[in-house]
Amino acid sequence: MSRFTELFMGMLGAAPKKPEKVSDGVREIMRLKYLDKEGYIKEKLHIRSHQSTSHKWRNRRWAVLLAVNLLFVFSFWLDIQILEGALTASRFVGFHLIDLNSALHVMLAHKHIIVNLFIGTFTVFLIWVLLGGRSFCSWVCPYHLVAELTEKLHLKLVEKKWVTDHEFHRGTRTVFWVLFALLSIVTGYTIFETLSPTGILSRALIYGPGLALGWVFLLLLFEIFWSRRAWCRYVCPIGLTYGVVGTLSPLQVAYRVEHCFHEGDCRKVCLVPHVLDVTIKGRASEDHMGLGPDCTRCGLCVDACPTGALRFEVKGLAKLL
Structure with missing residues (x-):
């Protein structure tokens, strides 16, 4: 199975697998890493002791997400007609989106x-x-930001053993992507749009709150007390749609085996940790790999990595600052 096919199937829900073949480059890197085990351990401990918490990419992402959504709000309330409408359908200085x-x-x-659509x-x-x-999810979607904040509460409750995280x-x-599509065909109505917290929050910010916010509140309660980020991980078809569209993107979070100590800090903060399966010892088939289309490009793993093994890159160009 090619790497592209593996990543695409992983986006649809297939479990990551150990690579059938590992490149000579990876073999040589792993050999050199563990040739001097004592030196390797000392270097790892040194980096760990000098590690500082970075929120560079998270802060940039939050700034962009807030700016986009507030531009909708100001355009409507101040009638400046820069970004009109809502995230579902809008117009930016005359261009329909x-x-x-x-x-x-x-x-x-x-x-x-x-045709117009x-x-x-x-x-x-x-x-x-x-x-x-899934850049849309982490850099634009207002529900992603709200769920990201309430996720911290969920993790604290799990840490105190007051709740248990349930995975699906x-x-x-x-399945939900297919189901919502079939419902549109059968009923003649866009059922998903009435349930989408993305659209509900976007419209509530711009035009004022309504009863639909109650549904968003129930979703957040479910995620706090039952399943971490359940809507984004297991239900929302928007992420899957954009993941398919962005499959061939030149922008990626890239992983370099040479700089990794395989400690797993990146996987702890990731919304979709299966894309970071390659950071587990023995799971990388190449010494330099992109994380694939299901990655939300949120940058949390880049911030969490103490050695720079994960970083934003444009294929063929230098890493992003």
Whole structure:
């Protein structure tokens, strides 16, 4: 199975597997790493003792996410007409922008291709092809930010053993993607749009709160007391849609085996830890690998890595600052 196929199937819910073949480069790196075990351990302890907490990429991401959503708010309330509408469908200085997943469901509900929707999705399609992965989720989606904050409460409750984190099969997200698409076809309505916390929060910020916020509140309670980030991990079809679109993106979080001590700090903070399976000792097939389309490009793993084994890169260009 090719690396591309493996990553794509992983996005749909397949479990990561040990590589069938490991490159000579990886073999040589691992040999040199453990040739001097004592020196390796000393270096690891030295880095650990001098490690400082970084939130560089998290802060950049939060700033962008807040800026995008507040621009919607100010454009409406101040009537400056820069970014009109909401995340589902908007217009930026005259350019129509339509969420790909929403446009798909509308066309499935109407059972034909709507030219205006198709034109409106083209710009959005290009943006997320360039940025790749599930960048929309972590850099734009307001629910992602709210869930990220309440996740901290969930983890504290788990640490105190007041609640237990319940995991589901990641393939359930693919099932829900198909289910919501079929519901649009059968009912003629975009059922998902009435349930999507992304759209609900976006509209509530811009036009004012409504009863639909109660549904968002229930989702957050479920995630706090039962399952960590359940909506994003196991239900939301938006992430899967954008993951497919961003499969060939030049932007990626890249992993370098040479600089990794395989301690797993990155996997502890990751929303989709299966994309970091390559950081487990013996799981990398190449010495330099991209994390794939299911990565949200949130940068938490980059911030958490003390050695720079994980970093943002544009293929063929230097790492991002």
